[in-house]
Amino acid sequence: AQSVTQPDIHITVSEGASLELRCNYSYGATPYLFWYVQSPGQGLQLLLKYFSGDTLVQGIKGFEAEFKRSQSSFNLRKPSVHWSDAAEYFCAVAFMEYGNKLVFGAGTILRVKS
């Protein structure tokens, strides 16, 4: 079955520093890729998604992600982190061949230090 791996359970960055959260998926079929953010006590919010086309995708809140087929990766980046970015981030993948549903990674908790 398809799976999503987020290798980092926790990441701590300083405010103003750059950020990269890693996401890898299994299976070689054409994936649909998503990044969500979950702030404490809130539901998940979609940051960005990739279906096809330009492999560099821009999202909300200054985030971007790059799809690299050769590495089966879809890493999330932000050039300068703000304290309000502290949250849990989830990568998700879907393959139509495996049904119309999203498979989520285990999440990465981002801490921002001032």
Place this chain on the structure above:
Amino acid sequence: EAGVTQSPTHLIKTRGQQVTLRCSPISGHTSVYWYQQALGLGLQFLLWYDEGEERNRGNFPPRFSGRQFPNYSSELNVNALELEDSALYLCASSSSGLAGPIYNEQFFGPGTRLTVL
């Protein structure tokens, strides 16, 4: 515009009991999705309802069931509770269509925290 609402916010049950969780989608949305978020496991897809019909189901035992009402609100029922059912249960809604969660953005509620003792 109100977002997705869920009730109750917290729930404590004991093993073997039954529980019902409720979800009201965003006005105009006809699809409702249920997810289980257990500690350290990310979100696991449970169920998808659209227009009152079950469209897809995740790898969960039959004691997890649900339904969608004519007003598009939804219930998730869990029978014979087990300790490992302790989790945050998230409901999401999206606009209509069998295109489902891939093509229709899901909007999530804050969740119901279930603790099974």
